[in-house]
Amino acid sequence: MLNGTTAELVERKALRINPAKTCQPIGAMYAALGIHGCMPHSHGSQGCCSYHRSHLTRHFKEPVMATTSSFTEGSSVFGGMANLTQAFKNIFTIYNPEIVAVHTTCLSEVIGDDIPTIIKKSIEDGSIPAGKIAIHANTPSFVGSHVTGFSNMVMAMVNYLSEKTGTTLNQVNIIPGFVEPADMREIKRLAKEMAVNIVMFPDTSNVLDGPLTGQYKMYPEGGATVAQIKSAGDSIATIALGHFASHVAAATLESKCNVPAAFLELPIGIGSTDRFISALSSYSGAEVGPAIELERGRLVDLMSDLHQYFHGKRVAIAGDPDQVIALTQFLVELEMKPVYCITGSPGNQFEKRMHEILDGPVPEAKIKQTADLFELHQWMKNEPVDLLIGNTYGKHIARTENVPFVRFGFPILDRTGHRFFPTVGYMGAVNLINQMINVLLDKKDRECDEEWFELVQ
Numbered sequence: 001m002l003n004g005t006t007a008e009l010v011e012r013k014a015l016r017i018n019p020a021k022t023c024q025p026i027g028a029m030y031a032a033l034g035i036h037g038c039m040p041h042s043h044g045s046q047g048c049c050s051y052h053r054s055h056l057t058r059h060f061k062e063p064v065m066a067t068t069s070s071f072t073e074g075s076s077v078f079g080g081m082a083n084l085t086q087a088f089k090n091i092f093t094i095y096n097p098e099i100v101a102v103h104t105t106c107l108s109e110v111i112g113d114d115i116p117t118i119i120k121k122s123i124e125d126g127s128i129p130a131g132k133i134a135i136h137a138n139t140p141s142f143v144g145s146h147v148t149g150f151s152n153m154v155m156a157m158v159n160y161l162s163e164k165t166g167t168t169l170n171q172v173n174i175i176p177g178f179v180e181p182a183d184m185r186e187i188k189r190l191a192k193e194m195a196v197n198i199v200m201f202p203d204t205s206n207v208l209d210g211p212l213t214g215q216y217k218m219y220p221e222g223g224a225t226v227a228q229i230k231s232a233g234d235s236i237a238t239i240a241l242g243h244f245a246s247h248v249a250a251a252t253l254e255s256k257c258n259v260p261a262a263f264l265e266l267p268i269g270i271g272s273t274d275r276f277i278s279a280l281s282s283y284s285g286a287e288v289g290p291a292i293e294l295e296r297g298r299l300v301d302l303m304s305d306l307h308q309y310f311h312g313k314r315v316a317i318a319g320d321p322d323q324v325i326a327l328t329q330f331l332v333e334l335e336m337k338p339v340y341c342i343t344g345s346p347g348n349q350f351e352k353r354m355h356e357i358l359d360g361p362v363p364e365a366k367i368k369q370t371a372d373l374f375e376l377h378q379w380m381k382n383e384p385v386d387l388l389i390g391n392t393y394g395k396h397i398a399r400t401e402n403v404p405f406v407r408f409g410f411p412i413l414d415r416t417g418h419r420f421f422p423t424v425g426y427m428g429a430v431n432l433i434n435q436m437i438n439v440l441l442d443k444k445d446r447e448c449d450e451e452w453f454e455l456v457q
């Protein structure tokens, strides 16, 4: 498919070819699924909702529920108030969720529907029954990306739900960022290992990675409860993981409820995980026990064992900004050379932080926000790399250039496992190392001369 990509670079200002991002409502829908008993609602036409649901379903291999305002030509001209009010009535009558999380689409944003007013009127006229809740996030796809949509919906959780009662609770909030259910599960496991009480929101573990029981549950066991998100206003502190996905919500909670926030990067790799564990320890006063020290020690051993295979390897990375920033740090810890690092999401913080990480060890690195896979491919044609890391769409480039490829990030549509094996924490770093070494050695096995083809590393 990408065999037609040329090596000659042409300056482009407006055109994106294979952008490394998708649209805002997908992130908002994913975040909403991390609230227990929540029905995500897409305020727009049916096509948007179908696309977002199917994209999430293909990534998570689980049926993703969401409702839609089903805009027609009439609502496109006169606004979607009647549709949303009717939708609230239908959703609470038929599907009985505890909460509905509304996100907008390009169409309803262009019309300018005033969602807070529609929610207020729907409460007054009983379309939203007493005891039920509706929240909303504005998610126009002509700005930002799916990461922005995720961030906006998490901020909406804080704005609508979190409250300060005046009694501080012995718990730490964790806003995990746009990561897999497996990552959220791993973060909870690390906190439990340290005996730290946490409130994590959103939490899609046990929602999008649940067991096959033979019984369909529209609202699975998992998810942060509304009560937990409310109580986040009384927590000791908030740990926000990832600038792009979590910063705004934590800052909002800080100003709304006076809960101090620590802004960290995703705990991918050893240094970032150390910082996460230290933050957990300092806020809660909990000791870092021997079990966690053992995990860390095993990771250090693995990094040292495989150092000869990773040292100096040129890597191209495409993905969401929080993931690329954290992964790049890990690759530098492994003494690899992330030479091309792109994200499709906009935001100057990406390039600023990436330069801080790479200007010393990899001064030749090319770093770009609002970038696309076409340009990354062109860079690789001009100066090849040893490894490509990115979402499913990277596989076209990997095949064309015969480059070892590790699937990482969102979406992964053609493989499974990402729901189950974390990439955060010390065990997540082991998982990433395992994936990288396998594809590097597989290529070596395929292509090396016979005298080098041994059954030992």
Ligand code: SF4
Pocket (backbone or CB within 6 Å): 023, 024, 025, 047, 048, 051, 104, 105, 106, 107, 141, 142
């Ligand atoms: S870009 Fe806009 S119109 Fe297209 S699917 Fe996304 S929200 Fe809908």
